[in-house]
Every structure is written in structure tokens, then in C-alpha cells.
Amino acid sequence: MKNLHVKLLALILIVLSATITFYKVTELKLPLMPVEEADLWTVEAKVTYKASPGPSKVTLLLPKQVPGFILLDENFVSGRYGLTLEDNDLNRIGQWAVRRSKGEQTLYYRMQLIPGEKEKFKDKTPTYPQPVEYPEIMRTAVTVLLEEVRSKSADIKTFAHELLIRLNEPNADDNIKLLRTEATTPRAWVQREISILQGANIPSRQVNLLVLTDGARHSKLVPWLQVHNGQRWLAFNPKTAESGFPANAIIWYYGDAPLLSVIGGKSEKVDFSVYKQSQGMAALTQQRAGKINPKIMGFSLFNLPVQTQNVYRILVMVPLGALLIVVLRNIVGLKTFGTFMPILIGMAFRETELLWGLFLFSVLIALGLMIRFYLEYLRLLLVPRLAAVLIIVIILMTLLSLLTHKLGIDRGLSIALFPMVIIAMTIERMSLVWEEHGPSEALQQCAGSLLVASFSFLIMTNALLEHLMFVFPELLFMLLACTMLLGRYTGYRLSELWRFRSVILKG
Incomplete structure (x- = not known):
């Protein structure tokens, strides 16, 4: 019964998201692709x-x-x-x-x-135009011209084309020269052509x-x-x-x-x-879409101040990273430190770039972990120990920034954008796993966290996905539906299937 309830709710969210997106694309002509x-x-x-x-x-x-x-x-x-x-x-x-x-x-x-x-x-x-009474001097010239053009045309388009060619040809005969008199301005010339077309009963x-x-x-x-x-x-x-x-x-x-x-x-x-x-x-x-349907576009993120828009350009990408973590942890079976720590690290990589971010993060965790092992001998209580780790992380970030600046490595200054509280908790969590399950398990979870953070960075910096999520924020309903459906998955993880592959092959 609960499965059916979740599936129906997910279906409603998907239909709602797809309907709003389809309307925006087909009726409001919002672009699906990011055009600069x-x-x-x-x-x-x-x-x-x-x-x-x-x-x-x-x-x-x-x-x-x-x-x-x-x-x-x-x-x-x-x-x-x-x-x-x-x-x-x-x-x-x-x-x-x-x-x-x-x-x-x-x-x-x-x-x-x-x-x-x-x-x-x-x-x-x-x-259809009324018959035109041409001046006596022009009547014969118009009649002769229309008869000649009619014999060399098949429909109204070719008739008009042939007539204009005749009227504008450089080596004009006497009839054309007569029709050009007193039509010296562009406006007067167009009116003269319209007058001649009226003689052929052609609307112009x-x-x-x-x-x-x-x-x-x-x-x-x-x-x-x-x-x-x-x-x-x-x-x-x-x-x-x-x-x-x-x-x-x-x-x-x-x-x-x-x-x-x-x-x-x-x-x-x-x-x-x-x-x-x-x-x-x-x-x-x-x-433009606001001109077509101002009620719907009144709720667009583009109506926010530019500074707030820049914030939401990042925030709307976080659910994509959350969905990725759900897939990698519940379906693949990767182990990470914390649930959403890799997303925050991936967001920090936006400023440091991926390779520099991985290097700086690894250095910071390694130094912090060594100092954390030293604090273990001091027998500190939990909260003071966490506060000490946090202060140590800030000291390390400051020293690394000063060192890289002295060395002329400006990219190292972006280490200040790392979430210091999350790093402090990661160091604490890694030290506990190291003591309880050994260094192998701790390093596996650290590698898994960095891998998920790298994937999150690649997704959250994708121009197409950023465009879609910002222009069509209703896609968040679709992400919510996918997350709910994955939340009811109770089957084997891919890592478990690999772990027990010998049993599966024998069976």
C-alpha cells in the first residue's frame, strides 16, 4: 500500500513538472539549450x-x-x-x-x-480596386504596358515582377518614360506602380x-x-x-x-x-515570455535581484548532487563520510577547479588527521575536541593560503572557500573509523567521498543542466519524484553483487 502511495505521488510530481516545462517550451518559447x-x-x-x-x-x-x-x-x-x-x-x-x-x-x-x-x-x-481613370496622355501607355506584361506572365507574382522590371529598366521606351514623369521621389514612384497595378485589377x-x-x-x-x-x-x-x-x-x-x-x-x-x-x-x-503570459512568468527566478539570482543558480543545482548521492550510495553502494558532505565539497570545487580542489582537500585532511591523532592522547571531551579540530582546520587553511601566496600559486587562496565545519567533522569521523575499523576502511570512505564530490562538481558545473534548472525550476519536482522512488528501493547494491559474485555464479 505504501509503495502504491509513493508511486502515485511520484507520478503526480513528474506529470506536473513535465506539463509546466512543456508549456514553457512550446507556448512561451523558452530555450532548452543554453544560448549565450x-x-x-x-x-x-x-x-x-x-x-x-x-x-x-x-x-x-x-x-x-x-x-x-x-x-x-x-x-x-x-x-x-x-x-x-x-x-x-x-x-x-x-x-x-x-x-x-x-x-x-x-x-x-x-x-x-x-x-x-x-x-x-x-x-x-x-x-479588388476600383477602375482607375488615367489622364488621357497616360491611358494609352498604361494599356500597352499591361498588355505586354500580361503576355509574358503566368500569375500575379510573375505579372508584378515583370511589370516592375519593365518600369525600372534603364533603356526605357517612350511609354515607360511617360509613366515616370512626376514620380521623382521613392514614395511617389511606389504610388505610381500601385496605380498601374490597379489598372490590371490587382490589389496592392x-x-x-x-x-x-x-x-x-x-x-x-x-x-x-x-x-x-x-x-x-x-x-x-x-x-x-x-x-x-x-x-x-x-x-x-x-x-x-x-x-x-x-x-x-x-x-x-x-x-x-x-x-x-x-x-x-x-x-x-x-x-519576451512575460509579455505572452505575465502571470506565470511573474514567478520566474529572473524576477529576483541579480545578486539573488546568482545564489539560486547554485542552489538549484544542489538537488542534482543530492540525487547523485542517493544513486551512488543506495544503488551502487559507495561509502562516504556523511550524507551531504561530498556535495558541499563539490560546490567548493567550483572556485578551486577539480584537480586543485582534490589536492588541497587531501592535504588539509591529511594534516588535520595527524593533529587529530595527537589530540587523542590529550583525553579531551567530545565538544572541546571538536572545537579544537575546527580551530586547527582554520589555522591550517590560513597557513596554506599564506604559503601558496608566497609561492605565487594564486589558486591556493581559494582554499578559504572550503566548508571548514564540514572538514572538521570529516577529520573527526575519519579518525573514529580509522581507530574502529582500521586505515583501509577509512581510506576507502575518504576515496568514496572524493569520488562523489568530483561527480557532484561535474554535474553542478554543467552549463546545460544549470540552464535547465534555472529556467525550468519546476524540474525540482521531477528530482523529488525520482528521489522518492529510489527511497523505496530495497534490492541489492551493485557493490554487494560484486562482493558475492562467486556465490551468484555458482547458483
């Missing part, structure tokens, strides 16, 4: 204008959706201005207003992005891109062309006819409306600044 750094893009739009005496109202079109990127944060620096945000079809509108202003005014909009899986882009299904629109270039200042938006093929929007370079968007480009807004408009001012201007920095991928991913 990721690119964080910061985009800043600086709005300047000269205000007239009296009230002013500034309207700036803002991104509503950023396909291919994940918006981590945005903020507005507006001083004494009031701010309102509105949704307008596929765009957002930011409006600053102030009752009284005068002279040069500056406003800022800043957002932070990281590359990521494309969000579910909510686009609208276009309606202008999108305005910001190309992310690290260190860019005074950047401007680039107009781009999109054509609908009946199923989805296709992007084209309006100058070269290349399909798709440029690398590291974001859609700032859709349509041909002005990016910035000011009421109560003049000489308005928008400058874009872009810079890239590398930050820890795990922290950025946690921040």
Missing part, C-alpha cells in the same frame, strides 16, 4: 518641430505588428505632453498634445526588439520599412510594394523587382499617409536611430 547571447535591437524615433504659441498636437504613426521580431518593450518620452494611443486598421497612432508650447520641441518613441519566430500576423483581406499597397543597421543615425523609412495574389501579400522591391523584404527590416506602418503631422507647429521632422547590443538569451526570452 542574442541580438537586442533598440529603435528610437526622435520627433522635432517648432511650436507656434498656443496648443500643439503631434501625430506619429507607429508599428502595430512586427513580423519576424518580438517586441520586448516600448516607451514614450514626452515630458509635459499628454499621450494617447489609437488603433487604425493595421497601424497604431500615437498622439501627443499640450495646451501651451513655444519654440523647439523634441519628443521620443523607443522600442526594443529581438529576432524571433514570426507572430501570428493579423492581416486584412483586400478588396505601400508599406514603409525601417532597415535595422547597427549604429545608424538619421535613418529614414523606405517605401516598399506589396501585391496580393488572392491568398497572401507578396513583397517587392519597387526599384529592382526583387521579392521579399530586406534582411533586418521591420514594417513601421502601412499606406501612403504621412508618417508625422503637427497641428500648431512647423518644420516637423522624424529621425530614426538604431543600435544593437548583445544580451543574455535566457533573460531576453524570459522578458
Whole structure:
């Protein structure tokens, strides 16, 4: 009955741990592998204008959706201005207003992005354009051009590609030269192409891109062309006819409306600044997941202060060392001094490195053991003897640190990180085993402790395991379940099977 109770409880813990981890990986997109750094893009739009005496109202079109990127944060620096945000079809509108202003005014909009899986882009299904009434001088040129392009294309994509090639070819005929008149700016040229596509009854629109270039200042938006093929929007370079968007480009807004408009001012201007920095991928991913589900991510370890985070990065690894000790002692049958002493020694090895840690620990135990044998002749009581051993351990650690420092061995200074109380208890325990069971048993337990401490060090310093335990602390439930199941194991240990191998072979 008790076995069934433990198994059911362990099953519940495993299912709970696996469910939370699966949700974080699939829905919140938390990484399973430790990625050191990721690119964080910061985009800043600086709005300047000269205000007239009296009230002013500034309207700036803002991104509503950023396909291919994940918006981590945005903020507005507006001083004494009031701010309102509105949704307008596929765009957002930011409006600053102030009752009284005068002279040069500056406003800022800043957002932070990281590359990521494309969000579910909510686009609208276009309606077919109304017939266009071209000027008399352009009507014939448009009709001839559309007929020539239609004969050399098979669908809307190839039609748009062929049309853009014809419109931008260097050796243009008279019809193309006529269509290029009065379309001298990039925005005007895109609108001219849209007008021609309307003559072919093809839905099209202008999108305005910001190309992310690290260190860019005074950047401007680039107009781009999109054509609908009946199923989805296709992007084209309006100058070269290349399909798709440029690398590291974001859609700032859709349509041909002005990016910035000011009421109560003049000489308005928008400058874009872009810079890239590398930050820890795990922290950025946690921040992104907090946007998706802030309730769950509110309990993330990343919300703790950085100093506390560093502590928990070590603490969450201790259960892995505890599970290792359970396996090595209950399943393998290794003997150690104390239950969790090897874990603490393994944690100390994080600062000393493994080989230096083993050497310093062995020297410390050997010297302490010799002095402990001397104390035996003094016939001290238990508590004073333990206090004396502790003081001796501190003296030895101090002398070893001074000696290694004099010799120029800086690694020896890390001996101060060893758990002195645990070492004192280890020396006391080893001396008792030495007296009661002989030096062979004492040395075996000492070797077993060092072996387990080495394995604990290798596990607790594994980058993948540290990442998993810190980002997915719910895995602690799974470790608890495994420990409970191992706690009900009453079979033979591997060391016992090896010890009685002759009997087993005869049987």
C-alpha cells in the first residue's frame, strides 16, 4: 500500500513538472539549450518641430505588428505632453498634445526588439480596386504596358515582377518614360506602380520599412510594394523587382499617409536611430515570455535581484548532487563520510577547479588527521575536541593560503572557500573509523567521498543542466519524484553483487 502511495505521488510530481516545462517550451518559447547571447535591437524615433504659441498636437504613426521580431518593450518620452494611443486598421497612432508650447520641441518613441519566430500576423483581406481613370496622355501607355506584361506572365507574382522590371529598366521606351514623369521621389514612384497595378485589377499597397543597421543615425523609412495574389501579400522591391523584404527590416506602418503631422507647429521632422547590443538569451526570452503570459512568468527566478539570482543558480543545482548521492550510495553502494558532505565539497570545487580542489582537500585532511591523532592522547571531551579540530582546520587553511601566496600559486587562496565545519567533522569521523575499523576502511570512505564530490562538481558545473534548472525550476519536482522512488528501493547494491559474485555464479 505504501509503495502504491509513493508511486502515485511520484507520478503526480513528474506529470506536473513535465506539463509546466512543456508549456514553457512550446507556448512561451523558452530555450532548452543554453544560448549565450542574442541580438537586442533598440529603435528610437526622435520627433522635432517648432511650436507656434498656443496648443500643439503631434501625430506619429507607429508599428502595430512586427513580423519576424518580438517586441520586448516600448516607451514614450514626452515630458509635459499628454499621450494617447489609437488603433487604425493595421497601424497604431500615437498622439501627443499640450495646451501651451513655444519654440523647439523634441519628443521620443523607443522600442526594443529581438529576432524571433514570426507572430501570428493579423492581416486584412483586400478588396479588388476600383477602375482607375488615367489622364488621357497616360491611358494609352498604361494599356500597352499591361498588355505586354500580361503576355509574358503566368500569375500575379510573375505579372508584378515583370511589370516592375519593365518600369525600372534603364533603356526605357517612350511609354515607360511617360509613366515616370512626376514620380521623382521613392514614395511617389511606389504610388505610381500601385496605380498601374490597379489598372490590371490587382490589389496592392505601400508599406514603409525601417532597415535595422547597427549604429545608424538619421535613418529614414523606405517605401516598399506589396501585391496580393488572392491568398497572401507578396513583397517587392519597387526599384529592382526583387521579392521579399530586406534582411533586418521591420514594417513601421502601412499606406501612403504621412508618417508625422503637427497641428500648431512647423518644420516637423522624424529621425530614426538604431543600435544593437548583445544580451543574455535566457533573460531576453524570459522578458519576451512575460509579455505572452505575465502571470506565470511573474514567478520566474529572473524576477529576483541579480545578486539573488546568482545564489539560486547554485542552489538549484544542489538537488542534482543530492540525487547523485542517493544513486551512488543506495544503488551502487559507495561509502562516504556523511550524507551531504561530498556535495558541499563539490560546490567548493567550483572556485578551486577539480584537480586543485582534490589536492588541497587531501592535504588539509591529511594534516588535520595527524593533529587529530595527537589530540587523542590529550583525553579531551567530545565538544572541546571538536572545537579544537575546527580551530586547527582554520589555522591550517590560513597557513596554506599564506604559503601558496608566497609561492605565487594564486589558486591556493581559494582554499578559504572550503566548508571548514564540514572538514572538521570529516577529520573527526575519519579518525573514529580509522581507530574502529582500521586505515583501509577509512581510506576507502575518504576515496568514496572524493569520488562523489568530483561527480557532484561535474554535474553542478554543467552549463546545460544549470540552464535547465534555472529556467525550468519546476524540474525540482521531477528530482523529488525520482528521489522518492529510489527511497523505496530495497534490492541489492551493485557493490554487494560484486562482493558475492562467486556465490551468484555458482547458483
